[in-house]
Amino acid sequence: MAKSGQHGGNVLQMAERYGLAPDSILDFSANINPLGMPASLKQAIVDNLTLAEHYPDIDYQRLHAALARHIGCSPRAVLAGNGATELIFALTHYLRPKKAMLPVPGFAEYRRALERESCDIVNYTLHEADDYQPTAALLDALTPDLDCLFLCTPNNPTGQQPPQALLLQILDRCRELQITLIVDESFIDFLPGQTGLTASLNDYPNLFILRSLTKFFAIPGLRLGYLLSSDMQAIDTMRDQREPWTINAFAALAGETVLDDRGYIQQTHHWLQAEQEYLYQALSQFSELKVWRPAANYIFIRNQQTELNLQDELLRHHLLIRHCANYPGLSDQHYRVAIKSHENNQQLVAALKQVFGHG
Ligand SMILES: Cc1ncc(COP(=O)(O)O)c(C=O)c1O
Structure with a gap:
């Protein structure tokens, strides 16, 4: 198996495959803190080039x-x-x-x-x-x-x-x-x-x-x-x-x-406490999905609407989620989504409503 297929975050490859501009894709496939790197670190790097x-x-x-x-x-x-x-x-x-x-x-x-x-x-x-x-x-x-x-x-x-x-x-x-x-x-x-x-x-x-x-x-x-x-x-x-x-x-x-950087650490915990609950509850509203309560900054789901390829469907909305078909023990119905900013999480929920034909 090529390394490129084994991880999330392959925005470039996926953009190419689906004929999309990489910048137009919102990446839910890599589990990275959406606050971005700490300002203290940015400053330290600039000061120490x-x-x-x-x-x-x-x-x-x-x-x-x-x-x-x-x-x-x-x-x-x-x-x-x-x-x-x-x-x-x-x-x-x-x-x-x-x-x-x-x-x-x-x-x-x-x-x-x-x-x-x-x-x-x-x-x-x-x-x-x-x-x-x-x-x-x-x-x-x-x-x-x-x-x-x-x-x-x-x-x-x-x-x-x-x-x-x-x-x-x-x-x-x-x-x-x-x-x-x-x-x-x-x-x-x-x-x-x-x-x-x-x-x-x-x-x-x-x-x-x-x-x-x-x-x-x-x-x-x-x-x-x-x-x-x-x-x-x-x-x-x-x-x-x-x-x-x-x-x-x-x-x-x-x-x-x-x-x-206590401030950054606290801010991250603050964000996650709110968004973990928001996205878990929002995803759980979809009867098409089995959703596992997350401990960290990503949510594991199983798509019960088996005829739908959820990754493909969401890419039509320019959202990239991680399919888990290449994990031993899982199938093409399993996916992982990163928890992102509230606005981004709302975008994911809105796209899912369209994919599943709700309202
Ligand atoms: C469980 C787990 N361990 C280790 C790593 C590797 O982390 P790093 O970026 O520090 O090499 C990852 C990256 O996705 C991971 O998910």
């Missing part, structure tokens, strides 16, 4: 110190990367697992990274009847021959956050069976007050946490993510193995700037 004339610090000491301060851990427990994506590949390469478990549906890059290491992949199917949430049955599915398990919390594309108590049970069971647990918390910042599994880092050296700044701080083009673990030897080895300067100077500056 000459950073481009120098190599970044090869150890990114200030960046790692800022990330460690944010989490409340040692800088040695943090490895920053060129987006969480770089770290998914770096970690998988470091672990070289022979057998890994992936819940399906889930984010595509875990599979690509594991396949690159010729790893056997065991799919763990998440069921609609469980709202695509893992249950205690996962504890029994874990076996000692597994080297690692990936979890995504909240999960992409389903937008579901597993209960913390179950996550802790899974973590325990993984430690017991010597399975490395990789938890992708790339969207956790959208859940106010949630710290994910960071409090367990010290007690579980088999735990690796992935985080991304690209979604919450709206910098997917700048790119920044980080990996956390109390297995310092693993972090040191990955730090030594990596190619130099994978994080550009402005991305490093972003990490040093945005985590302290």
Whole structure:
């Protein structure tokens, strides 16, 4: 499968395919904070343009110190990367697992990274009847021959956050069976007050946490993510193995700037609190749709009007949503929509009314 077909945000390709001007398309397919990047970061970049004339610090000491301060851990427990994506590949390469478990549906890059290491992949199917949430049955599915398990919390594309108590049970069971647990918390910042599994880092050296700044701080083009673990030897080895300067100077500056921007963080939580509820309720009004209550900034839906291709129909209205047909475990009736500004969300609802012939 071509990489271009595996993610949202392919506005250019979709515009070309449908003969539309890219600028005329409203993108609901990538889950990016609609507030745009923080003004504090824009200013910092403008004030520091000459950073481009120098190599970044090869150890990114200030960046790692800022990330460690944010989490409340040692800088040695943090490895920053060129987006969480770089770290998914770096970690998988470091672990070289022979057998890994992936819940399906889930984010595509875990599979690509594991396949690159010729790893056997065991799919763990998440069921609609469980709202695509893992249950205690996962504890029994874990076996000692597994080297690692990936979890995504909240999960992409389903937008579901597993209960913390179950996550802790899974973590325990993984430690017991010597399975490395990789938890992708790339969207956790959208859940106010949630710290994910960071409090367990010290007690579980088999735990690796992935985080991304690209979604919450709206910098997917700048790119920044980080990996956390109390297995310092693993972090040191990955730090030594990596190619130099994978994080550009402005991305490093972003990490040093945005985590302290309380105003932006609060504004984002404010926006999401209102729009998450608005769009969830508005979509739920359509009997043609099955809608899952979102934990983060995107909503997972199933179109029950099977003869309609919802992505095609909405593109006629210049709205691009993410179809999920290429996720193992899902079908061409599943879609994911980003939660955007109130005006944009209203546009989506209005377009859906036309598509489904309401009023
Ligand atoms: C669950 C999940 N993890 C990781 C990533 C990669 O994030 P980044 O932009 O930091 O590489 C994405 C991007 O869509 C994602 O959805």
